[in-house]
Amino acid sequence: MTALTAPARPEHDASLRPVPWRRMAWVTWRQHRSALAGVAVFLGVLAVWVWRTGLGLHHAYAAATACHPASSLACGALVSRFNGMDGFLAPGWVLQAVPVLIGAFAGAPVLARELETGTFRYAWTQGFGRWRWTLAKLVLLAVVVAAAAGAFSLLLSWYYQPYFGAGNQDLGLSEASPLTGGLFDLRGVAFAAWTLAAFAIGALAGMLIRRVVPAIAATLALYAGLAVAAGMYLRQHYATPLVIRNNFPTASAQMLSRWWTRGGQPVSQSVASHVLQGAPAQVAGKGGIPQALGSVQYLNQHGFTQWISYQPASRFWPFQWIEGGWLLALSVLLVAVAVWLARRRAT
């Protein structure tokens, strides 16, 4: 397909200074203020909820950690109170949906609605120029939604703080790894980066599908696939896992896999379990599955070596930057493709 249009005459175009970029600020605001207001209300309501439950959580945590002596019955009650709190928000799964909801409902309609209603024939024939129009709109909106998500994730960081306390395990308090699937991408830069990616996926889906509702549906599906793939397969490979022998990493580490060897040869879990069945009752875990350190020592005595690969909690920030980095690169790429498509195809 060769576009054989003659080049513009330079003397005509040289005198034309393009319409200033800043004009798009008002245009974008006026056209998308209801979508942005929707995002603001959505995050605002969530923020109030997170804030209120978070206050309770922090109070309970403070009470449990301040309690003396820790072995007393009263302290035990405080610890169980903290551990039993808020099973809904604690695993983080509910909040995983926030970036994609923002991305799908703010991002997908930006171009899809223009194409669906035909208003692109107006917008793309104005003096501003279609690729500049597309670029300015997408970048402005992307920055705004990512900033809003970033602010919201500061609140989430505060909310989950008690679960990452260094001494939690000793006190019997719930402790989570900052790298845990449900929590890693709610904090740091990841939350904003995922929101940005969802927005970019939505924008490109809208450009390609050209209809609002199918574009939103496609965004939800694509994002879910990407998020699951990243959490389950990709994130653990950001850095070579550490390996620990005949011991367990701290609770703040993310365990990836465990295996056994005997005499340098790998043996299956079932072999180890079988040996463990012969162990005294207080050593073997329930069902013969070697859980505790005691069972590891028992198996050591029988020539087994336990290996565990894990990612230490200290890798939280490097992983955040890696994840934020590739999501940013992906978003830039998706927006660039959307702009390129707007520039070359139409009707």
Add this chain to the structure above:
Amino acid sequence: MNVIETSGLGKRYGSAWALHECSLAIPAGHVAALVGPNGAGKTTLLNLTVGLAPPSAGSVTVLGGLAPGSPGALDGIAFVAQDMPLYKNLNAADLLHLTRSLNRSFDQKYAEGRLGELRIPLKRKAGKLSGGQQAQLALTLALARRPRLLVLDEPVAMLDPVARHDFMATVLTAAADDGVSVVLSSHVLAELERVADYLILMSHGQVQVAGETDDLLASHRVLTGPAAEAGWYAGRLCVVHARSGGAQAHLLVRTSGIGDPVPPGWEAHPVSLEELALAYLREPGTAALPGPAFSSHAEPSEVTR
């Protein structure tokens, strides 16, 4: 200067050519009507000239040599698409602001004045305006940009007769007062004469007739005479379209000039633009193009029936 110039222009959607081998030059300073049946390629041609779609073959330039969609072309051409797409949730004042923001020049005073004359409330959402008001609003947004070329795709198709009249009056005023060149497409033939002084007939993705209406009218006439002789003339005259009602035959013929002799027993009548357009549209194989493209000879088909 030609406001639109195409050469061998083609646009393919899938395997079908919406526009094929289209060569055309529309000079500046006209109200040019692009007429043809649905599917003739009018919208495709207009989309190519305003830069909404890239051509599949050939070339198109606007405003004397600019590439469609280039900054200069965007600046100089205002386009009102079919069905007047407006942001339905924005009010007229917002739409003025929007268009002002997106263009280098925008005559706010003119736009507000026109909307005042038309009694279109600035604070009413576009979606709540009547069809005629929406059309007028879209046209006002386009004209306030002070374009050199105004392109209108089926501007009056959805309008009632009064709104249609008012809309065209606005267009003609702009053309007369400000010297805006206008290219509009339509499948409505009525009022063509009042509106257009340049006619382009299209069918099947190709240009069939193009020229100033005065020239076209001067070079065509209807000959009425005995049906029995019609076949004989059909071979000798340049008959565009033949129609016989009983004993009488009506031949719409192209003449080389006013001085062409009228055959004995026949009468010559001037032709109206609507008749002329209809005759050509009924004979898609016939063409009357200016310049060398003229030579594709008419071979009327209906005479022998």
